Amino acid sequence: MVTLKDVLHSGLLQKPSGDEPKVLQRSESNYTPLQTFNLGKDLQYQQQFADIYFLRLTKIKPSLEEVANSAWEGTVIGDETAKKVERVLDVRQGELCWVVATVYMDMPAKPNILEDVSKDRWISAPSTVQKYYSEDGLDSVMLEDESGRIRLVGNVLKKYFLVTGCIIAAMGTENANGEFDIIDLKFANLPPQPERWELSKSSQKGTKSGRKETKIKDEDVEMIDSAPSTQGKKIAIVSGLEFSGSDSSYAMELNLLLEFLLGDILDPAAQSETAQISRLVIAGNSITSEIKAVEEPTEKKLHKKYGYDSTAYNAQPSKLFDDFLSELLPTIPITLLPGLLDPANASYPQQPIHPAMFPKSRAYTSIPGAAEPGWLDTVTNPWEGEVEGWRVLGTSGQNLDDIFKYVDSDDRLGMMEAMCRWRCSAPTAPDTLWAYPFQDDEPFVMKECPHLYFVGCQPEFGTTVISGPDGQMVRLVLVPSFSATREVVLVDMETLDVSTVKFTA
Template structure:
């Protein structure tokens, strides 16, 4: 169906079989109306990637020294060279109050982020991470969590029909997550994006997780902005989902994964990078909202529309890691990253801050005859 303010029109034709389309995507079609009132499609066009700004467009690079050069000197830009600095992206930490199945992997992750892990060859620190991004689902859904005020580890049979049931609340997952952040933050800035299982509103765009949930981490948050000024991010930067920001001069767009997961409820393909590319070319990062993905009603503006093209687009809580680089009609280059769930894969994604090349570090616990062997 093609829908706008005037009404709906049923689309038919072989051209539709060559395109992956979902509800809410922005397209233009060319064709003719047949005798049955259906529109037979001959060709389909999408907006394609929006305009993309240069790196450091919205801010200044770290080095503000100006080098005077002769006018006759060749001004061609050299190829970017890796400086070793990395942006770490992790998703699906799933801190739980009842399940400690991946607690050793979380300990290894903490040591790696703090630079305490050593390269087995050089015996030197292997961590050169400049920022950690946590992309959703940091708190696990403990459906079988045991109430704290029960006796003999049995649930209460009585159910409160009205009001708040304090016995069903388990503060342990949030406390464990706060301890993790409190250990990381003195050494590394953190950007926290909420996800489906996190203590935030369900409807997109999800608002930042309230700082009251993190007694230790909130001490590293930014100062409240003065009148007429924008808020400056601190080392602990709780942001919205989706999140549009800047890191190392790159324009970054990230989500907790609900936008992609909702699309794949209705398509047969498992090409998640292909759908992420389609979202960029549709210029909409959540096309199924509000039809099948909960979102706030917006009258005059759609916050999911991409008016500018990001350099880096990542989606959290995906089944496996995958990445690709796509190019637009005007030379736009976008790095796509599907970030896997850490609780299931033990993987964290590292992005080079200069070249946007990606790598994966996997943390695993192997059972040996003499005990447990930790292998980063």
């Protein structure tokens, strides 16, 4: 509890003192983005989606078999020893066995492409269903690989989050109904975690010989001397700014956010803390799509060119957002992920928003083809990179929102954790989450465990730390939509501690 007396005549609540205020310098951002989710230029959309599942399974299978092997090796139930079978079709009735395959959720409420095709619905609109999960127990869990599909039953299924596309190892027996009655199931668990500064170190190695020596000297210890200091450094993550041409109800909060990040408001002590925020990450939904829900029937003929009502376009949101960015960019570098509402492709992975959207801010973007990341770095969603030495994985939330529809739970952090344990950042792609039909690589598989995993555009803030069997530690952060909660998330880049700042006006 603070009273007025406590704060009066202190700090800035006094006459101008005439002291020369010192100029603050923002901490440098050590930043190496990765191109994991960049699609390249010559895209083909002719191929089928099945390869994604195949690639995902082959990538995750070896490590998952290891996990399952160590867990179930020599398991004897009754007088039968569990043995591994290679394919789903090899599961025999009455034999205790385990198999690694992909989960498929059969849900009546889930959009189904085959149904769309059979009913001649060729214009597919994004599904507006809140949940695919249905209460009446009509949903069933299947396990499939390229050989076939088998229905899973067993109480153990209720213990886990399962969605289409995640890879599991399941142990059990096939019952008389031809269902696989499972006793236990395993996930691949967290992938190996790179050590801190791994990327920057490897890039330094070749160029700076002086650094090399120190590195060899204490190869295994924390490389404090060669690593840049990150004491007190922070990054700010915000999502769902949703600049709008019509809704200005939180314009003042947006303005406070801007002034906070600029360091304009607050007193010198707080400003010097703000100066430690070395980077701003915008995790999607920066612009609202102004969809006119109700067309007024009384309106006379609208002037349309090629069926497009040109008056429906409003440049205001992107202009406001551009203003916001250009105001911030002189003092802070920005990483910009596209989101559901942003002007980028709809399918995962979303490709960077084109700089042409930002006539003022684009001077800060990188020249196409340049090796150095832009000061305003428009990146993919999901995005992976190294910030202050930590491996960071971030998305704008579609992957989590889609998983959310599969399960009967509100525990979004648990779903985030599950994604890490599945080693897949977007398991429901391409089933219900639109995705590019990958042929050669499946980028959603987590090859390396991030230190920080954030998901943007969430209804509320949340954070936790999970740990893996090999000492991996992952900080999970649910970044709330600014338009909903007026919150920005600050992550301390030394400790990975998280704090929030809520703006009220």
